[in-house]
Amino acid sequence: MKKSELKDIIGVEEYSLVICEKPEAARKISEALSDNKYKTMKIFNANVFLVTYKKRNYVLCSAIGHLYTLNLIKKRQKLPRYDYSWVPISKSIKSRAKMVNARIKVIEKLSENASEFILACDLDQEGETIGYNILKYACKEKQNVAKRVKFSTLMEDDIKRAFANMDNNININLAYAGLTRHAIDFLYGMNISRALSRAFMTSSKKYRTLSIGRVQGPTIAYVVENELLRETHVPLPFWSINTYINSIKNESGKWIKIHYIEQKILKNKNAKTILDDCKGEQALVEKIEESSYKINPPIPFNLSGLQKEAFRLYKLNPYQTLSIAEKLYLNAFISYPRTNSQKLPHNLDCRRIILELSNLSEFSDVANKLLKKQHVSPTQGKESDNAHPSIYPTGKTIISELTDTEKKIFNLIVKRFLNLFREPSIGKKRDIYFKIGKYDFYTSFKRTTDQGWNENSSKKEAMIDLAVGDELKIKRMKIVENFEEPVSSYNQMTLVQKMEKEEIGTKSTRANIIRTIIDRTYVNGNELTPTELAKALVNTLKNYSPEILSAEMTKRMEENLREIENNTITSEQVIEKTKKDIDSIIKSIQENDKNIGRVLITATDKLNNKPVTNKPLGKCTICQEGNxxxxxxxxxxxxxxxxxxxxxxxxxxxxxxxxxxxxxxxxxxxxxxxxxxxxxxxxxxxxxxxxxxxxxxxxx
DNA sequence: GCAAGGTC
Incomplete structure (x- = not known):
């Protein structure tokens, strides 16, 4: 394509080039700046938009996430390897080659004639990094002259405000922090994964992909550690007292269950004493407390909220939910799903969306009721996200094209959205306290008086009518023996939650990383139990690179990144330190490669066999009796x-x-x-x- | 080949 041809396509002499992170953002910004009067052009099969806003021409183009990735420069054998560079993603992932190359080519072409560069990627570290690389490589070193627009939702007002008040520079230190994060993960991941694979190869002469990284490491360790707790669990007994009394004085009414104040009695002897002491006694009503309670409507979905609910109701794993949510987003049913935010944009036209949703027969009653309200205002949650608001339905309701599972997720999102505007659920509670002899028992009743948003609120439970001083017959009292349960194995949802709690990985990657460690045969599919390979790997790494198994590594890295962002330390200093750490790890792995290889091979040999059950460790050598x-x-x-x-x-x-x-x-x-x-x-x-x-x- | 992080 010649310069003149491009000019013909665009049709204007002078323009600012606006670089967005994703196609949808480029379109939304174009809509917002132009009152929907923008021009769409297709160049190399990618959409580019032209808008005129306040007498200036803007050409909007977009990336599709990262267009560049890190790559090792030459094929060489010796570890550690530090010779990396940024290259178009197409060089490392063939299937994406065409699309990414097309995007890069479009931006290269458009940058030749642009009089100004404006970065409009998501407002976070990765967004700044994606933009930095595009400005540096595709636009030929424009990272220091480009301007930055900052908006935290794709609403018209926010976007216009951002274009009226743009920063004169991109946040270059934030971009450096991002680039450094990529480098650290790449250097650690590549070098240690390769070192482990090679140690495996020295002993077996067979190649096997072994991987480890800053997020995989702790995640595998959580699964292994949890299993160790399960294997070594001692089911200690405890006792509880199962008690039923008559519900009305002196008559044979319905039985009610009451509870001894101690749920767990640790000594059988004590339970027996209570039972003996209570024999022949009556239950005396000592105190009655009445209170009312209120359950507020739920808060807007962020990604993990949606994943949790989809798992609870439909047993969809987080990966499945994310995939479906992405599809719903790409078909314009819902807003952007990869978000942490639990807040709706303050200027979202909720009434319009509710009106559209009233077309769905399943939701028409609720929606129509809401529309009768004077004004509708949603609940908001605590979590926020600079780049995106919480997940909400857009108002598109042509759901016939969706599969059953997609409909379930869509309905979940619609239902949650509508519930945000509904009234709290209100009820009454009655706590009744009893004395049997000198022992305290209690029971409580709940009754919903106004179910509000909560259709599942407990149905009207009978409020037993008792008065202080009433004495009731004991109908049954017995001791029940229970045993302490071991902790549960992780499943995909609880492991994502654990990662979230420990602050490793991101909303977009956690579900994927779990899939990776399943693919590597580190953990088994449904109930996420560790394989022998994972146990051996964790034991090995505890010796040679314990930091990669701990969330502390992420914490320390993020501290360093903040320092880079604040310009109190340089990226080079941090990377030098990283290299030193990797040097010593690689050295000790190489020195022990035969041992490590043997341990890992023994473990992989067991992968296809049944896992070894907790075999007894032998008789006690002191008392000669116990195990x-x-x-x-x-x-x-x-x-x-x-x-x-x-x-x-x-x-x-x-x-x-x-x-x-x-x-x-x-x-x-x-x-x-x-x-x-x-x-x-x-x-x-x-x-x-x-x-x-x-x-x-x-x-x- | 190997990471983690974007996005289709």
């Missing part, structure tokens, strides 16, 4: 004799936090406590479990 078991909490673990629970044996010993534990056949020759065999930094290590034993060489 040795490992107990643990989230911080420590210990070797104990099963009889120590009943104080019949005093074998209790702290264990090293990590590593596979084996017990030697014979006890210590000095003190006869069990001897433990484990490995420390890849080397076998034997020691006596007795903390007091003089014949020991314990390590910290």
């Amino acid at each position: 040795l078991i490992i107990t643990s909490n989230s911080k420590n673990r210990a070797l104990v004799c099963s009889r120590s629970m009943k104080d019949e044996c005093n074998m209790k010993s702290p264990l090293p936090k990590f590593g596979y534990i084996r017990i030697q056949k014979n006890g210590c020759i000095k003190c006869s406590w069990p001897k433990i065999r484990t490995s420390y930094k890849g080397k076998p290590w034997n020691f006596c479990s007795n903390p007091e034993c003089k014949n020991k060489e314990r390590k910290k």
Whole structure:
């Protein structure tokens, strides 16, 4: 294409080039600036928009997320490798090549004639980075002259305000922070993943992709740690008192269940005493408290809110929900779904959307009721997001093209949206306190008086009419034995929530990263239990690169990035430090590659077999009767004799936090406590479990 | 090949 041809297509001599992060944003900005009177042009199969706003010409083009990625420069063998550069994504991902190349070519062409450059990507670190790379590579070094428009929703007012008050520069330090984040993840991920794969290869002569990274690491570790808790769970017993009394005085009315104030009684003896003491007694009504309660409507969906609800109601995993939400967004049913925000834009025309939604038969009643209100105002949540508002329906209601599952998600979003404007659910509560002998019991009743938004609010439950001083017959009282349950395995939803809580990954990547670790056979599909490979990997990395298994790495990195953003440290300084860390990790992995390889291969051999069940560690070498078991909490673990629970044996010993534990056949020759065999930094290590034993060489 | 982060 020649310059003159491009000029013909665009039709104006002078223009500012506006660079957006995604096609939808370019269109929305064009609409907002031009009162919908913009011109659409197709260049290399990509949409470009021309608008005239306040007598200036703007040509709007868009990326499709990142157009550039990091790449190793040459094929070389030796690790570590630090020779990276930014290249068009097409070079590393073939399937996206055409689309990305087309976008880059369009921007290159348009930048040749542009008199001004304006960055309009999302208002966050990645947005600034995406824009920086486009300005630097596609626009040929315009990152220092480009201007920046800042808006946090794609509403007309916000966009116009942003164009009236644009910054004279992009936030270059924020872009540097973003570039550094990419570099750190790339260098850590590539080098350590490769080092592990090679260690595997030295022992097996077969290639196997082993991966690890700043987010994968802790995520795998959470699954492994959780499983360790489950495997070493000791189901301690506890007791509760199951009590029913008559519901009316001196008559044979319905039975009601009442609760002893202690839900869990830790000693059977105590439960028995209570039962004995209560024999022959009556339940005396001691106190009645009445109160009313209010349940406010729910808050707007952000992505994780939607994922949680879709999982709860339909067992859709977060990845499925995100995929469906993306499709709904691309077909204009809903707003942008990859958002943290729980707030609707303040100037959203909610009434119009409600009116459109009233066309849906399922929601017409609720919508029509809302439309009768004088004004509608939604609830708002706490979370916010600079780049996007919460998820809401756009008002498009032609749902015949949607599959059943897509309809479910769409309906969930519509229902939530409408509920935001409805009245709270109100009810009454009555708490009744009893004395049986000297023991305290209670029960409570709820009754909804105005269900408001909450159609599922508890149906009218009978409020038992009792008065203080009433005495009621005990109909049944017995002791029930229960056992402490182990923690649950993660599923895809709870693992996403764990990642969210620990602040690793992002709304757009968490569900994907879980898929990656499933693909790598680190964790099993539905109930996310770790495979032997994951356990071996985590144990290995604990020795050689513990930081990559911990969310602390992300925290420290983000502190560094903030410093880059504030210009108190340079990107180069941070990357130099990263390289030093990687140097020593790679060195120690290489020095122990045979050991590491052997451990990983042994683990992969077990992948197709049934996982080894918690086999007994052997008889206690002190009392010769109990079994040795490992107990643990989230911080420590210990070797104990099963009889120590009943104080019949005093074998209790702290264990090293990590590593596979084996017990030697014979006890210590000095003190006869069990001897433990484990490995420390890849080397076998034997020691006596007795903390007091003089014949020991314990390590910290 | 390997990461994590955007987006179609």
